[in-house]
Amino acid sequence: MEKFDVAIIGGGILGTAISYWISLLYDLRVCVIEKEKNVARHTSSRNTGVVHSPFYLDPAKRKKSALTSLISHDLWETMAKKKNLPWLQVGTIEVALNESQHHTLEKYLKWSAKNGIPEDQTQLLDDKELEKKEPNLKAYSGLYCSRDVSTDYGLFTKELKKESEKNGTQFLFGKKLESVTVGTDSILSFSDATTLDATLTINCAGGNSLDIAKKFGLATEYDDLHFRGEYWIADSNYSNLVQTNIYTVARFSEFPFLDPHWIKRSNGTTEIGPNAVPVATPETYLGYTGDIGETIDKVKEIISGNVKKLLLNPDFLTLISKEFLSSISKTAMVHRVQEFIPKVKPEYFTEHGTAGIRTPIISEKGEFEKDILELFGKNSFHIVNYNSPGATGAPAYSALVVKQLQEKGLLKSSTKQKSSFWSFEDIINQA
Numbered sequence: 001m002e003k004f005d006v007a008i009i010g011g012g013i014l015g016t017a018i019s020y021w022i023s024l025l026y027d028l029r030v031c032v033i034e035k036e037k038n039v040a041r042h043t044s045s046r047n048t049g050v051v052h053s054p055f056y057l058d059p060a061k062r063k064k065s066a067l068t069s070l071i072s073h074d075l076w077e078t079m080a081k082k083k084n085l086p087w088l089q090v091g092t093i094e095v096a097l098n099e100s101q102h103h104t105l106e107k108y109l110k111w112s113a114k115n116g117i118p119e120d121q122t123q124l125l126d127d128k129e130l131e132k133k134e135p136n137l138k139a140y141s142g143l144y145c146s147r148d149v150s151t152d153y154g155l156f157t158k159e160l161k162k163e164s165e166k167n168g169t170q171f172l173f174g175k176k177l178e179s180v181t182v183g184t185d186s187i188l189s190f191s192d193a194t195t196l197d198a199t200l201t202i203n204c205a206g207g208n209s210l211d212i213a214k215k216f217g218l219a220t221e222y223d224d225l226h227f228r229g230e231y232w233i234a235d236s237n238y239s240n241l242v243q244t245n246i247y248t249v250a251r252f253s254e255f256p257f258l259d260p261h262w263i264k265r266s267n268g269t270t271e272i273g274p275n276a277v278p279v280a281t282p283e284t285y286l287g288y289t290g291d292i293g294e295t296i297d298k299v300k301e302i303i304s305g306n307v308k309k310l311l312l313n314p315d316f317l318t319l320i321s322k323e324f325l326s327s328i329s330k331t332a333m334v335h336r337v338q339e340f341i342p343k344v345k346p347e348y349f350t351e352h353g354t355a356g357i358r359t360p361i362i363s364e365k366g367e368f369e370k371d372i373l374e375l376f377g378k379n380s381f382h383i384v385n386y387n388s389p390g391a392t393g394a395p396a397y398s399a400l401v402v403k404q405l406q407e408k409g410l411l412k413s414s415t416k417q418k419s420s421f422w423s424f425e426d427i428i429n430q431a
């Protein structure tokens with residue numbers, strides 16, 4: 001049986017970034033275990049592609065996400081320049097459609113400063129100022145953040161994989177973790193009937209990370225739900241109706257969903273989306289049910305678990321019915337965008353974009369967990385609920401994970417890193 005010092009489950013942006021830092025700082029035997037044939041086959045390539053500035057993140061409740069998004073912006077920019085990767089500084093306007101939402105924007109402006117965004121990079125605009133900036137945008141007011149960028153996180157993940165490999169990480173593809181035996185080391189068993197022995201296991205399996213944490217006997221009090229976000233691509237004749245990314249204030253702040261946005265992609269196209277349609281598995285990109293066995297398991301979990309309590313919340317049911325409608329009907333999705341860009345019409349959108357699936361975690365109270373869940377097991381560490389702006393924050397967040405593992409004694413401290421475009425010490429000093 002092959003033996004590794006560190007086995008990372010999941011070759012998305014998070015697992016790949018963690019492998020990069022460990023391989024940069026140590027001479028250990030490190031592997032990334034990925035069930036697909038390459039990295040970033042799921043959420044890390046199926047997202048909106050925005051490098052978010054954390055003006056909309058509550059500095060008290062989402063401290064780590066806010067901090068790591070802020071720090072990571074410059075890290076990604078450095079890497080984009082070095083590796084010639086897409087970096088399109090389009091800016092974002094978060095719009096308020098009424099006075100009450102405007103008060104939320106006023107709060108965001110304060111959060112922006114608290115989260116460390118330079119003051120000259122966010123400003124509140126009234127309806128007239130908005131119209132001057134974007135003549136086809138109609139809203140009560142907007143918070144303009146000039147530093148937001150559009151990029152392609154799949155490409156970033158593939159470049160990081162190459163760098164990590166240069167430092168000695170082994171990427172083991174086509175290996176789906178099925179079961180685990182926890183002892184002094186963990187024995188990981190895969191669907192191809194192979195096994196390996198890992199001294200430290202790090203679970204970064206995205207939409208499957210809760211299920212994997214449960215295999216280690218952890219997080220049994222949580223359940224999860226999978227929501228597919230769908231997009232429509234604008235015909236090129238209409239893609240410049242608005243030049244900036246447009247987001248809206250969340251109608252229900254307790255749920256991690258927004259109305260579809262207007263997105264300027266780094267490849268020059270414009271899309272609207274994503275909505276948030278419940279689906280059975282983290283990979284149900286078409287239809288709603290996916291694999292029949294997995295669907296039955298999910299229905300059982302919903303009937304008997306934490307989600308049952310969520311289903312008693314009338315706001316959640318209203319939201320979900322609206323989201324379903326916008327999945328079945330393109331017109332319904334476009335109507336949601338017409339609320340802030342009245343000129344858009346359903347016929348301007350002729351092609352589906354690439355859908356992605358987020359997997360929020362539901363607590364015993366039947367509430368969505370707000371921030372990332374970090375769980376220590378015996379010689380294992382699990383990252384669950386790693387949702388947006390997870391791609392933005394990945395380089396700094398993964399450095400902080402390594403620091404935590406050092407503090408817990410699961411990794412020795414390391415003062416010397418190999419040559420890199422990023423500095424571990426600088427990130428730790430900024431955090």
Ligand SMILES: Cc1cc2nc3c(=O)[nH]c(=O)nc-3n(C[C@H](O)[C@H](O)[C@H](O)COP(=O)(O)OP(=O)(O)OC[C@H]3O[C@@H](n4cnc5c(N)ncnc54)[C@H](O)[C@@H]3O)c2cc1C
Pocket residue numbers: 009010011012013014015033034035036039040041042043044045046047048049050051052175176177178204205206207208209229274355356357358386387388389390391392393
């Ligand atoms: C619709 C949508 C829009 C988003 N937009 C943005 C955005 O604009 N900006 C932003 O910062 N963030 C955004 N996000 C969030 C961001 O994309 C995620 O936080 C991030 O990609 C998560 O990365 P990950 O590595 O944790 O997960 P993933 O990319 O899903 O990687 C997990 C990997 O684990 C593998 N895996 C799973 N189970 C197993 C197993 N049993 N054995 C082996 N391998 C396994 C999977 O194949 C997968 O490759 C968005 C997310 C969605 C869904």
